[in-house]
Amino acid sequence: MKAVISVTGKDGVGIVAKVSVKCAECGANIIDISQTVLDEYFAMIMIADISALNMTFGDFVDHMAVIGKESGLQIHTMHEDIFNSMHKI
Amino acid sequence: MSIVTRNDILETIHMIQHENLDVRTITMGISLYDCVSDDIERLCNNIYDKITSKAENIVKVGEDIAKKYGVPIVNKRVSVTPVALIGGKANSDDYVKIAKTLDRAAKEIGINFIGGYSALVQKGMSRGSEALIQSIPQALTETDFLCSSLNVASTKAGINMDAIYMAGKAIKELAYLTRDKNSIGCAKFVVFANAPEDNPFMAGAFHGMGEPECVINVGVSGPGVVAAAIKRAGNCSLNELANIIKKMAYKITSVGQLVATEASKALDVPFGIVDLSLAPTPAIGDSVARILENMGLERCGTHGTTAALAMLNDAVKKGGVMASSSVGGLSGAFIPVSEDEGMIEAVNVGALHLNKLEAMTAVCSVGLDMIAIPGDTSVETICGIIADEIAIGVVNTKTTAARLIPAYGKNVGDSVDFGGLLGTAPIMPVSPFSCADFIHRGGHVPAPMHSLKN
Numbered sequence: 200m201k202a203v204i205s206v207t208g209k210d211g212v213g214i215v216a217k218v219s220v221k222c223a224e225c226g227a228n229i230i231d232i233s234q235t236v237l238d239e240y241f242a243m244i245m246i247a248d249i250s251a252l253n254m255t256f257g258d259f260v261d262h263m264a265v266i267g268k269e270s271g272l273q274i275h276t277m278h279e280d281i282f283n284s285m286h287k288i
Numbered sequence: 289m290s291i292v293t294r295n296d297i298l299e300t301i302h303m304i305q306h307e308n309l310d311v312r313t314i315t316m317g318i319s320l321y322d323c324v325s326d327d328i329e330r331l332c333n334n335i336y337d338k339i340t341s342k343a344e345n346i347v348k349v350g351e352d353i354a355k356k357y358g359v360p361i362v363n364k365r366v367s368v369t370p371v372a373l374i375g376g377k378a379n380s381d382d383y384v385k386i387a388k389t390l391d392r393a394a395k396e397i398g399i400n401f402i403g404g405y406s407a408l409v410q411k412g413m414s415r416g417s418e419a420l421i422q423s424i425p426q427a428l429t430e431t432d433f434l435c436s437s438l439n440v441a442s443t444k445a446g447i448n449m450d451a452i453y454m455a456g457k458a459i460k461e462l463a464y465l466t467r468d469k470n471s472i473g474c475a476k477f478v479v480f481a482n483a484p485e486d487n488p489f490m491a492g493a494f495h496g497m498g499e500p501e502c503v504i505n506v507g508v509s510g511p512g513v514v515a516a517a518i519k520r521a522g523n524c525s526l527n528e529l530a531n532i533i534k535k536m537a538y539k540i541t542s543v544g545q546l547v548a549t550e551a552s553k554a555l556d557v558p559f560g561i562v563d564l565s566l567a568p569t570p571a572i573g574d575s576v577a578r579i580l581e582n583m584g585l586e587r588c589g590t591h592g593t594t595a596a597l598a599m600l601n602d603a604v605k606k607g608g609v610m611a612s613s614s615v616g617g618l619s620g621a622f623i624p625v626s627e628d629e630g631m632i633e634a635v636n637v638g639a640l641h642l643n644k645l646e647a648m649t650a651v652c653s654v655g656l657d658m659i660a661i662p663g664d665t666s667v668e669t670i671c672g673i674i675a676d677e678i679a680i681g682v683v684n685t686k687t688t689a690a691r692l693i694p695a696y697g698k699n700v701g702d703s704v705d706f707g708g709l710l711g712t713a714p715i716m717p718v719s720p721f722s723c724a725d726f727i728h729r730g731g732h733v734p735a736p737m738h739s740l741k742n
Binding site: 284 | 543
C-alpha cells in the first residue's frame with residue numbers, strides 16, 4: 200500500500216526535511232520523491248510505503264496536514280488507489 | 289514515479305482542488321418490508337430501529353473514505369422502500385407519523401436527506417397510495433430531511449392523469465404551506481415517469497420493489513472537470529470532443545466505483561450501482577450549462593443546445609459505463625435550473641426558457657428540475673407542464689421527471705433563494721393559455737404502441 204503526498208507552497212529551507220521527519224515518525228517509508236522549484240514556488244510529489252504505519256491512515260493524513268499548516272504549505276495525502284483507478288484501465 | 293505518472297497525479301489533484309471533482313452521494317437503500325405491522329406505533333418503531341441500525345455508520349464511513357482518497361463525498365443519504373407499499377391500513381394522519389419517524393431517523397444518524405416517501409401509481413391508485421399522496425403537503429412541511437416522489441407513468445402502463453392532478457394539487461398546497469421559506473417544500477417532491485428503482489439522487493431516490501435487503505448506490509459528479517477539459521481542447525471537431533468527454537467520464541466514474549466498493553466493504557452491505565450523472569451545484573465551475581457553452585454555444589438555451597446536450601449525455605454514458613461494474617440510477621446529465629450557476633444566468637439573460645428546457649429533457653436524464661414558476665400558476669397549468677414532461681418519458685422509454693416550485697407570492701422578475709445545494713431560482717414564465725379542460729377530463733393515457741414488445 201502506498202500513499203501519494205503532494206506538497207506545494209512558497210519555497211523555504213527544510214521543507215523536504217520536515218515532511219520526511221514526519222513520515223519517519225509515522226512509520227511511512229519514502230520510496231520516491233519528485234521535487235522542483237519554479238519562481239520560488241515549491242512543488243513536490245512524494246510516494247511512501249504505508250504498510251508499516253504506526254497509526255491509522257486517517258491519522259497519518261491529519262498529521263501531514265498539520266505540518267502543512269504550520270509551515271504555510273498545502274499538503275495533501277491520498278491513498279494510491281484513487282490514482283490507479285482513474286488512470287489505469 | 290513508481291505507480292502512475294507524475295502528470296496523472298497532478299491531473300487528479302487539479303481536478304479535485306480546482307475543478308470541483310467530488311462524489312455527490314453515497315446512498316444506502318434499505319428495505320422496509322419486514323417493518324410492516326397493523327399497529328401504526330409498532331410500524332414506526334420498526335422503521336426507526338431498522339434505519340438507525342442499518343445506516344448507523346454511513347456518515348462516518350463516508351467521511352473516512354473521503355479522507356483516505358482526498359476526494360469530497362458531499363452527501364450521505366438513505367432511501368427506503370416506497371412508503372405507500374408498507375403503510376398497510378394507514379390513513380393520511382398515520383402516514384404523517386411515518387414521515388416524522390423517517391425524519392427523526394435521518395437526524396439521528398446525521399444524513400443529509402432520506403428518500404422514499406413515495407408511491408407508484410402509474411396504472412392506478414391503491415387506497416394506501418391515495419392516502420399517502422394526500423399526506424404529502426403536511427408531511428414535507430413538518431419534516432426537514434424527508435424527500436417524496438410519485439411515479440405517475442411508465443412506458444408499459446401509460447400515464448395516470450388522475451395521479452398527476454393530485455400531484456399538481458399537492459405541489460400547490462406545499463408551496464403555500466412552506467411560503468415562509470420560499471415554498472421550499474416543493475424542492476423535496478418530484479413526479480416521475482419510468483422512475484428508476486436504484487436512483488441515489490434526491491429528491492427522487494427510493495429503494496425499489498426488486499431491490500435487495502440493503503444496498504449501497506453511489507452518485508458521481510464532476511461537470512467542472514468536463515467543462516475544463518473541453519476548454520483545454522480548444523478548436524477541435526465534435527468527434528474529438530466526444531472522445532475527450534468519454535475519457536473524463538471514465539475517470540470521474542472510476543472514483544465513484546472506488547468509493548462504492550470501499551463503502552460497501554466498510555458497511556458490509558452489497559454494492560448496487562454507480563449512477564453516472566453529471567450533477568451540477570450552484571458553485572462557480574460546477575455547471576452543466578458551462579459545459580454546453582464551452583462546446584461553442586454563446587449561452588445555454590440557444591439553438592444547438594439540445595444537440596450539444598444529446599452528445600454530452602451519450603459520451604458521459606459511453607465513458608462511464610466502462611469504469612463501473614454496475615451502472616444504474618438516472619445516469620446522464622442533470623439540468624436543474626436553480627442548482628446550476630450557468631443555467632441561472634442563462635435564464636436571467638433571456639437565453640433559456642421553459643420550452644427549451646422541455647426539449648432538452650428528451651435527450652438527457654431527469655427532466656424539468658428545480659424550476660420556479662409564478663406563485664399564482666393554476667393547478668391545471670402545473671399539471672399540464674408535468675403531463676408534457678411525463679409524455680416525453682413515456683414515449684421515449686426513458687426516465688423523465690418534474691420538480692416545479694410555484695413560489696408563493698412571487699412573479700416573473702423575482703427569484704427565490706433556497707440556500708446550499710438547492711441554489712437560487714429565477715421565476716420563469718408559463719403560458720397564459722389554459723389547459724384546464726384537458727386536465728379535468730381525468731382518466732388514463734394508454735401506453736404507447738411500442739410498449740407491446742412481447
